[in-house]
Every structure is written in C-alpha cells, then in structure tokens.
Amino acid sequence: MPTQIKICGLKTEAEIVAAAKSGATHIGLNNYEPSPRYVDLEQAAALRMRTPAHVKVVLLLVNAEPGYTAKALEIVKPDVVQFHGTETHQWLRLLKGATSAEIWKALGVKDAETLKNSARFVGAADLLLFDAPAQALPGGTGMRFDWSLLADHRHELPWGLAGGLTPTNVADALRQTHAPMVDTSSGVESAPGIKDMDKIAEFCKAVRDYDNS
Numbered sequence: 001m002p003t004q005i006k007i008c009g010l011k012t013e014a015e016i017v018a019a020a021k022s023g024a025t026h027i028g029l030n031n032y033e034p035s036p037r038y039v040d041l042e043q044a045a046a047l048r049m050r051t052p053a054h055v056k057v058v059l060l061l062v063n064a065e066p067g068y069t070a071k072a073l074e075i076v077k078p079d080v081v082q083f084h085g086t087e088t089h090q091w092l093r094l095l096k097g098a099t100s101a102e103i104w105k106a107l108g109v110k111d112a113e114t115l116k117n118s119a120r121f122v123g124a125a126d127l128l129l130f131d132a133p134a135q136a137l138p139g140g141t142g143m144r145f146d147w148s149l150l151a152d153h154r155h156e157l158p159w160g161l162a163g164g165l166t167p168t169n170v171a172d173a174l175r176q177t178h179a180p181m182v183d184t185s186s187g188v189e190s191a192p193g194i195k196d197m198d199k200i201a202e203f204c205k206a207v208r209d210y211d212n213s
C-alpha cells in the first residue's frame with residue numbers, strides 16, 4: 001500500500017492542484033484563526049469544490065464548539081475532520097455517531113505514556129495523527145518529536161506521522177517509523193503560510209522514492 005500523503009494548510013486552488021499533481025492523497029484546509037494558514041469556512045467550501053475527486057479533503061479544527069463543528073461540516077462537507085486541540089474522546093465518540101466524515105485526532109507526543117493513553121480514542125477516531133507537542137500554536141510549528149518512541153508502540157488505530165516533516169527528512173522518518181501516512185505543512189513552505197510548489201513536489205517524490213525502494 002503506497003504511503004498516504006497529506007499536504008496541509010493550503011489556501012489556493014493552484015496549491016491544491018500542485019499537491020494533487022505531485023501525488024498527495026489528502027489536502028488540509030486549516031480553520032484555526034490564529035494560524036497563518038487560516039481559511040474561513042466559505043473559502044474552505046470553495047476550495048473543497050475545486051479539489052480533484054481522487055484527493056480527500058481534510059478540514060482542520062482546534063477546540064471548536066459542537067455547534068460550530070456541525071456548521072463547519074455542513075458548509076465545507078470535508079471527507080475528514082482533523083481535531084488538533086484538546087478535544088476529548090467522549091466528545092469525538094458522540095460526533096462520530098452523527099457524521100459520515102472520517103474523524104482524525106492529532107496528539108502531541110511527549111513520551112511513551114501519550115502513545116499508551118491514545119487507546120482511549122478507539123471507537124472515537126478513525127485515525128490518530130502523532131505530532132510534536134503543542135507550542136505557542138497547537139500545530140504547524142515545524143517541530144519533531146522523538147520518533148523512536150513509536151518503535152515499541154502497538155497501534156490500535158490507523159495512524160499518521162506529523163511534525164517537522166520536510167522533503168529532506170521524510171524518507172528517514174518513514175524508515176524509522178514505517179508510518180502509513182505522513183502529513184506536512186510548514187516543511188513545504190517558503191515562509192509561514194506560503195506554500196512552495198517545488199517543496200511540495202520534492203516531498204511527494206521523496207515519499208514515492210521510499211515506497212519504491
């Protein structure tokens with residue numbers, strides 16, 4: 001199975017088309033207002049409509065209220081909603097029963113305990129995204145966590161790797177972790193919030209070269 005590739009924080013149709021042409025399987029639209037990658041719900045809905053059908057659209061929310069989450073799902077109609085804050089497994093389990101969108105939960109990996117405790121999301125999330133712990137922003141910081149923590153972890157859910165992935169380190173990350181999915185945002189930018197099409201292409205090529213090696 002080829003590694004799945006998510007390019008997150010896209011703000012224009014041109015970026016989405018470039019990511020799709022490069023081989024991204026998922027694109028992320030960030031609805032967290034403090035982020036330099038923020039798009040509002042109307043922009044996200046318009047971008048979603050322009051995304052090639054074979055690419056899945058992931059809407060990123062951070063600690064959104066239930067009412068806002070329902071509105072976001074209705075307006076954007078994403079394939080996936082990625083929760084990147086401190087959302088609880090109880091709340092996500094409730095939501096899971098009420099939406100057809102896939103639910104992804106991002107977790108900041110501090111230590112082996114974080115990974116062990118992630119089992120509480122079984123039945124509440126479709127996929128766990130292991131990222132570096134939150135800094136001033138909950139994600140998109142370009143920080144990595146200690147990938148060796150994943151070596152002894154028995155995954156109980158589908159999962160992906162995020163946090164500080166770049167065209168130059170993603171093959172190494174895959175060799176060390178065997179992640180079935182990789183996710184990047186700041187690692188394919190020329191400045192915060194400005195995507196670099198060449199870096200997107202290099203990132204996807206590095207993943208496909210790893211898959212074919």
Ligand SMILES: O=C(O)c1ccccc1N[C@@H]1O[C@H](COP(=O)(O)O)[C@@H](O)[C@H]1O
Nearest residue numbers: 008035139140141142163164184185186
């Ligand atoms: O990108 C952001 O600004 C962001 C803000 C709030 C929550 C998550 C955010 N980004 C996500 O964080 C991970 C890792 O990003 P990076 O590759 O280290 O820049 C990824 O899922 C981003 O989509």
